[in-house]
Amino acid sequence: MQGFTRTAESLPLASSRDVLTDVLRRGAQHLLATAIDAEVAAWIDGHVHCLDAAGRRQVVRNGYMAERTLTTGIGPIAVQQPRVHDRRPKAEAEKFTSRILPPYLRKTKSIEELIPWLYLKGVSTGDFSEALAALLGADAPGLSASTVTRLKEVWVQEYDAWSRRSLADQHYVYVWVDGVYFHVRLEENCRPCLLVLLGATADGRKELIAVHDGQRESELSWSQLLLEAKARGLALEPRLAIGDGGLGFWKALPKVWPTTRTQRCWVHKTANVLDKLPKATQPGAKNMLHNIYMAEDRNTAERAFDLFLTTFEAKFPAATQCLDKDREELLSFYDFPAEHWRHLRTTNPIESVFATVRLRTKKTKGCGTRLATLTMAYKLMESASKHWKLLNGAKLIEDVIRGVPFKDGIKVVAA
Secondary structure, eight states: OHHHHHHHHHSOSOOHHHHHHHHHHHHHHHHHHHHHHHHHHHHHHTTTTOBOTTSOBSEEEEEEOOOEEEEETTEEEEEOOEEEEEOSOTTTOOOOOOSSSOTTOOBOHHHHHHHHHHHHTTOOGGGHHHHHHHHHOTTOOSOSHHHHHHHHHHHHHHHHHHHTOOOTTOOOSEEEEEEEEOOBTTSTTOOOEEEEEEEEOTTSOEEEEEEEEESSSOHHHHHHHHHHHHHTTOOSOOSEEEEOTTOTHHHHHHHHOTTOEEEEOHHHHHHHHHTTSOTTTHHHHHHHHHHHHTOSSHHHHHHHHHHHHHHHTTTOHHHHHHHHTTHHHHSGGGGSOGGGHHHHSSSHHHHHHHHHHHHHHHHHTSBSSHHHHHHHHHHHHHHHHTTOOOOTTGGGHHHHHTTOOEETTEEOOOO
16 A cells, blocks of 8 residues: 555656546556466467477467557557467467457557547547547547548448348337438538338337438338338338328338338327417417327227317317328327337337437538438437337237237237
């Protein structure tokens, strides 16, 4: 303890944060060196039986390799890896490769993930040097705007491979659909519409199925997306599709997935209905709409639905027609497990994904090209997917797959 105190006292004057970082870096350097030494020792001990005619070991240590510097979250750490020499004939000799310190590693995984995270969250390439210096220290090497440029080229390849992956044997019980428009700075009159298909798997996970570059939210664009998914092996049709009522998706759906039922988003429908009412009337009307989709059973919802129509149809027929024309599609969720209702009543699962993408494009005033927009959106959604939670009542999805009937959210048990 005294030795440590004297060592700390002998450090040059600096902020407490700098002193702590230095101590952590030294400790990490020691732990890394110890771990690699142990890994090399275990490898050599595993070849103790390899002897020459004179009984001498053939697999031995042979000094150290050249020192290299790793860029980590607590700054640069210098490390030297022991060299292993296998003196057996070339045909028998084995090459030692450290699993802890792979060849050519220069940045830890956390740093590799930090760079795209900064870019995707809105830091422009020109501000990278300043941002990274603040996070990792001024002496952090090899981190610059050019790194992002190279990463974006890799993202294009990743998106291309992902968009061509096989969907055979996949079963998405529910799908959420939506489209969002983006501004492209370097292409005149270009506002690509990204069509996104999000699915719920048989084990209750939310999974990004497709991100399609469409001209607009048209029937043709949605048909292309669904047909491509089918051509890649998605043979089993979802039980329910959830989306905004204005999408061309609803015209494309029965032509590709004829058995899939439909559910209109209550958030979008509420906004559309209220838009056709005077502002003074909107708070009360909003509560009445809330009473419909939050009812505990379909009969109660139907009565609340009729009450809304009776209340407003005389003075505001446009509002009641907007609601009534999608009556059946707005109440489809009652035929599915009650635990799933919060996920099925709205497109919130997919809207939260778009929120991340919109945040990035708002900060950067749009991407430079159409391809950059597509790949950036894909990477943002992929990043967001790591934090998606399971659906409530995930175990009940198996019942939905088997076609077990549900009435008002409760499983119907045969007598």
